[in-house]
Amino acid sequence: MKKEPVFLIDAYGLIYRAYFAFIRNPLRTRDGRNTSAIFGFFKMLFRFIREYSPVYCGIILDSKTPTFREQIFAQYKATRQKTPEDLHAQIPLIEDILAEMGFSCVRLDGYEADDIMGTLSVRAEEAGHDCYVVSSDKDLAQLVTRGVRIIRMEKDNFRLMDSDAVKEKWGVSPEQIIDYLALVGDVSDNIPGVEGIGEKGAARLLSLYRDMDDIYAHLDEMSPSIEKKLSQGKERAYLSRELATIKTDVDIDVGIEDLKIGKGRPDRVEALFESHELKSLILDYRELFGVSSGTDKADKETASLISNEEDVRGSYVSVISGVEFDTLCEKIKSVSLLALDTETDSADPFSANIVGISFAFSPGDAYYLPIVSPDTDCLDNSFVLAGLRKAFSSCDALIIGQNIKFDLHVLRRWGLDLSGPFFDTMVAAWVLDAESGNFGMDFLAERYLGWKTLHYTDVVEKGSDFSSVPLDIATSYAAEDADVTFRLYEVLEKELLKEGLVDIFYDIEMPILKLLTDMESRGIRLDADSLRKFSVELDEKLKDIEKTIYACAGHEFNINSTKQLQIVLFEERGLTPTKKTKTGYSTDISVLEELAGIDELPRLILEYRSLFKLKNTYVDVLPSLINPVTGRIHTWYGQTGTATGRISSKDPNLQNIPIKTEEGRRIREAFVPDDGFVFISADYSQIELVILAHLSQDQGLCRSFIDGEDVHRATASLLFSVPVEEVSVEQRRIAKSINFGVMYGMSAFRLARELGIPRKDAADFISAYFEKYSGIKAFIEKVIREAEEQGYSQTIMGRRRRIPYINSKNKTQKMAAERMAVNTAIQGSGADIIKKAMIEIEKLLKEKGLSARMLLQVHDELVFEVPEEECDVTMRAIKSCMESVVKLSVPLRVNVESGKNWGQMH
DNA sequence: ACTAACTCGTAC
DNA sequence: GACGTACGAGTTAGTT
Numbered sequence: 001m002k003k004e005p006v007f008l009i010d011a012y013g014l015i016y017r018a019y020f021a022f023i024r025n026p027l028r029t030r031d032g033r034n035t036s037a038i039f040g041f042f043k044m045l046f047r048f049i050r051e052y053s054p055v056y057c058g059i060i061l062d063s064k065t066p067t068f069r070e071q072i073f074a075q076y077k078a079t080r081q082k083t084p085e086d087l088h089a090q091i092p093l094i095e096d097i098l099a100e101m102g103f104s105c106v107r108l109d110g111y112e113a114d115d116i117m118g119t120l121s122v123r124a125e126e127a128g129h130d131c132y133v134v135s136s137d138k139d140l141a142q143l144v145t146r147g148v149r150i151i152r153m154e155k156d157n158f159r160l161m162d163s164d165a166v167k168e169k170w171g172v173s174p175e176q177i178i179d180y181l182a183l184v185g186d187v188s189d190n191i192p193g194v195e196g197i198g199e200k201g202a203a204r205l206l207s208l209y210r211d212m213d214d215i216y217a218h219l220d221e222m223s224p225s226i227e228k229k230l231s232q233g234k235e236r237a238y239l240s241r242e243l244a245t246i247k248t249d250v251d252i253d254v255g256i257e258d259l260k261i262g263k264g265r266p267d268r269v270e271a272l273f274e275s276h277e278l279k280s281l282i283l284d285y286r287e288l289f290g291v292s293s294g295t296d297k298a299d300k301e302t303a304s305l306i307s308n309e310e311d312v313r314g315s316y317v318s319v320i321s322g323v324e325f326d327t328l329c330e331k332i333k334s335v336s337l338l339a340l341d342t343e344t345d346s347a348d349p350f351s352a353n354i355v356g357i358s359f360a361f362s363p364g365d366a367y368y369l370p371i372v373s374p375d376t377d378c379l380d381n382s383f384v385l386a387g388l389r390k391a392f393s394s395c396d397a398l399i400i401g402q403n404i405k406f407d408l409h410v411l412r413r414w415g416l417d418l419s420g421p422f423f424d425t426m427v428a429a430w431v432l433d434a435e436s437g438n439f440g441m442d443f444l445a446e447r448y449l450g451w452k453t454l455h456y457t458d459v460v461e462k463g464s465d466f467s468s469v470p471l472d473i474a475t476s477y478a479a480e481d482a483d484v485t486f487r488l489y490e491v492l493e494k495e496l497l498k499e500g501l502v503d504i505f506y507d508i509e510m511p512i513l514k515l516l517t518d519m520e521s522r523g524i525r526l527d528a529d530s531l532r533k534f535s536v537e538l539d540e541k542l543k544d545i546e547k548t549i550y551a552c553a554g555h556e557f558n559i560n561s562t563k564q565l566q567i568v569l570f571e572e573r574g575l576t577p578t579k580k581t582k583t584g585y586s587t588d589i590s591v592l593e594e595l596a597g598i599d600e601l602p603r604l605i606l607e608y609r610s611l612f613k614l615k616n617t618y619v620d621v622l623p624s625l626i627n628p629v630t631g632r633i634h635t636w637y638g639q640t641g642t643a644t645g646r647i648s649s650k651d652p653n654l655q656n657i658p659i660k661t662e663e664g665r666r667i668r669e670a671f672v673p674d675d676g677f678v679f680i681s682a683d684y685s686q687i688e689l690v691i692l693a694h695l696s697q698d699q700g701l702c703r704s705f706i707d708g709e710d711v712h713r714a715t716a717s718l719l720f721s722v723p724v725e726e727v728s729v730e731q732r733r734i735a736k737s738i739n740f741g742v743m744y745g746m747s748a749f750r751l752a753r754e755l756g757i758p759r760k761d762a763a764d765f766i767s768a769y770f771e772k773y774s775g776i777k778a779f780i781e782k783v784i785r786e787a788e789e790q791g792y793s794q795t796i797m798g799r800r801r802r803i804p805y806i807n808s809k810n811k812t813q814k815m816a817a818e819r820m821a822v823n824t825a826i827q828g829s830g831a832d833i834i835k836k837a838m839i840e841i842e843k844l845l846k847e848k849g850l851s852a853r854m855l856l857q858v859h860d861e862l863v864f865e866v867p868e869e870e871c872d873v874t875m876r877a878i879k880s881c882m883e884s885v886v887k888l889s890v891p892l893r894v895n896v897e898s899g900k901n902w903g904q905m906h
Numbered sequence: 907a908c909t910a911a912c913t914c915g916t917a918c
Numbered sequence: 919g920a921c922g923t924a925c926g927a928g929t930t931a932g933t934t
């Protein structure tokens with residue numbers, strides 16, 4: 001009869017894996033001890049036992065003292081991070097539990113677990129047992145023979161690997177693994193390997209030659225570069241081989257019979273699990289080891305504790321019967337607050353299909369309504385849709401959601417329209433603290449509720465989606481989201497009130513949310529054919545320039561690699577670098593422009609770059625983003641994407657479509673209105689400078705706007721003391737640079753570079769500017785002072801942004817913070833104004849019965865699609881609406897134009 | 907193979 | 919070090 005197999009478990013491998021699996025969300029006892037490693041280790045061990053029912057099973061540990069490998073090579077594992085203290089503390093606890101369970105733990109000073117496993121595997125095989133080494137370390141593959149195999153932990157599965165599997169995975173046989181490792185090296189163990197030989201190269205060499213000696217005996221057959229690498233790395237290769245070789249003859253006093261799992265002491269095991277507050281492991285343990293429960297009392301306590309845990313989760317209801325659904329609908333109709341969250345099969349709001357909807361009506365009272373489920377019959381979809389439609393139409397609750405714009409799209413495409421009012425917890429958190437940059441629900445739950453949520457990745461397998469999550473898990477995840485959203489609402493609502501941000505939130509951001517949803521779902525039409533033609537033209541031009549560049553450089557290279565370009569420009573051609581980056585010399589546009597006068601190549605690179613950018617960022621991408629259902633492009637407007645209050649746009653970003661160059665403008669021209677419609681574009685004239693004038697009340701700046709002058713010309717006139725009509729083109733250019741520079745806190749260094757003048761001259765311009773515009777100087781100082789005192793910068797409508805480093809002792813940080821403070825006051829006010837205008841325009845259009853559709857917002861510009869016959873009246877309405885949305889002490893002017901494409905206007 | 911950091915370039 | 923706010927393409931170096 002065949003002998004029972006012997007299993008050897010690499011304990012540290014499992015322990016590390018368990019600990020880091022929970023690293024973002026560690027398990028802790030009530031008094032704060034980390035128990036992630038204990039929990040994860042035994043979960044995995046139990047799963048292993050369930051699958052393999054081992055009789056012989058040794059738990060093998062690494063030496064606590066340095067091993068012989070460190071003696072050979074001091075750098076061995078030198079780059080490893082030190083074991084975290086809270087992990088280290090769990091190891092003896094794990095050993096204790098294992099001992100009480102009846103497992104033998106084996107370790108030996110001076111040797112790694114690998115060496116012990118190697119030795120015991122040989123002994124097991126000799127004694128006629130099959131042997132399995134449980135580890136995910138690829139080094140162990142060298143132990144594989146006919147009788148020895150390895151079991152790798154992959155995600156949640158165990159994968160058995162024999163000789164063929166090793167060959168398939170690494171391309172070499174188990175006997176060659178040592179040589180393979182010696183050539184490739186190992187980053188985590190800090191084994192050097194041969195420099196320049198990677199996995200591919202090593203596998204190829206070992207398919208041609210038996211082993212390393214064989215390789216070195218035939219160096220003359222190699223290509224020159226491989227030969228060079230090998231001969232230079234010979235010493236390291238042989239050292240690496242020694243390090244990678246697992247010992248199979250360690251002098252250790254352990255026999256196979258010692259590995260037999262002994263009789264455990266269940267009461268002690270359970271007490272230990274209990275002391276670590278890991279009750280679910282007790283159940284697993286009892287089930288696996290067939291332990292009859294201990295005393296009645298302990299049993300009852302445990303059972304009640306476990307059911308308590310389940311009570312919290314179990315109160316989330318899966319809605320799968322008609323009666324439950326009816327009850328849910330009744331609730332929707334009668335409540336005044338309702339949190340909802342949709343689950344979908346994709347993160348893209350314009351293609352995602354609905355998988356389920358969760359609702360919460362008060363803290364803890366949450367429901368999950370599955371639409372699609374892998375393991376449960378759902379209610380008829382059209383029945384559910386009809387029922388929800390009816391319920392929502394007679395619902396007047398405040399609808400609460402996290403990133404609810406997404407849900408609105410999904411529901412709308414499913415056939416369910418919600419009209420609000422809305423409360424978006426993500427937007428609320430952003431209004432409260434835009435600087436934090438994180439508005440994800442998991443983060444907010446932790447920050448505002450101290451609640452650790454189930455994470456999406458805990459529930460959905462990688463590469464899969466929510467439609468394949470079993471109902472009970474889907475319910476605990478989805479209903480928790482709705483529950484947490486509801487609870488966040490309660491906290492955030494109070495915070496908004498306390499911080500005086502209620503108006504911004506309810507009067508601006510929530511109406512904007514609705515508006516953005518409409519703009520996004522309308523989308524915009526694109527003339528894809530014209531772009532495809534353009535793409536071909538660009539491709540030809542690029543190929544030409546590429547050839548010219550190679551000819552000019554004398555060889556081919558990757559033009560897109562700044563690293564290679566640096567070599568070509570600054571080494572081969574001997575050009576002088578004019579600017580540095582963190583990693584080397586800059587090759588950006590300003591540098592190339594300077595060099596273009598001296599050398600031909602930089603000019604070619606400039607042209608190449610601009611065309612390459614156009615083609616790969618816009619021309620080829622935009623047509624691919626046309627939605628097959630609507631035939632239009634649907635951008636995603638980010639309402640929480642900026643720290644200043646602006647809106648952002650992505651997939652595609654329609655806020656950075658080229659306009660400055662003739663070639664770039666062709667892309668704008670590809671944006672066209674629907675048949676029978678024209679575009680209207682309305683943009684604020686110099687809005688940020690107007691705001692600066694208003695906020696600073698600077699006399700000179702206000703004057704030029706009141707008189708309706710060209711501001712840059714007026715600035716030049718003041719700066720150079722010449723009459724307005726005598727300002728030269730050059731003078732206006734300088735004035736324009738300074739006008740913008742001031743709002744961004746530009747330095748003399750930068751201005752000098754931009755204008756190509758000495759730094760001293762630039763500094764003189766700036767000080768002359770502030771002398772003439774003394775009100776601006778005072779304004780900047782005031783904004784900075786307020787930020788220093790309050791910790792935040794404020795806009796015209798009371799929106800705030802925290803300025804973290806405004807009181808920093810570090811001068812660079814401090815100055816950067818000052819620039820942020822000043823710019824936020826201006827840029828953020830601009831954002832406030834156009835947002836308010838958008839809301840007013842939408843209202844006015846509705847009142848007047850005009851059918852114009854707002855499509856795009858580009859910070860100071862709005863683009864509409866209007867029926868041709870309504871064009872003129874709509875243009876007038878929009879203009880007057882935008883100009884009168886705020887009362888400033890200087891006129892706020894708007895240019896309106898109409899056109900048959902986006903590029904035609906301006 | 908995937909990810910993060912870096913550089914560059916487009917817009918306002 | 920040196921100009922604010924975004925998004926995104928491509929390269930490179932580091933990690934699985």
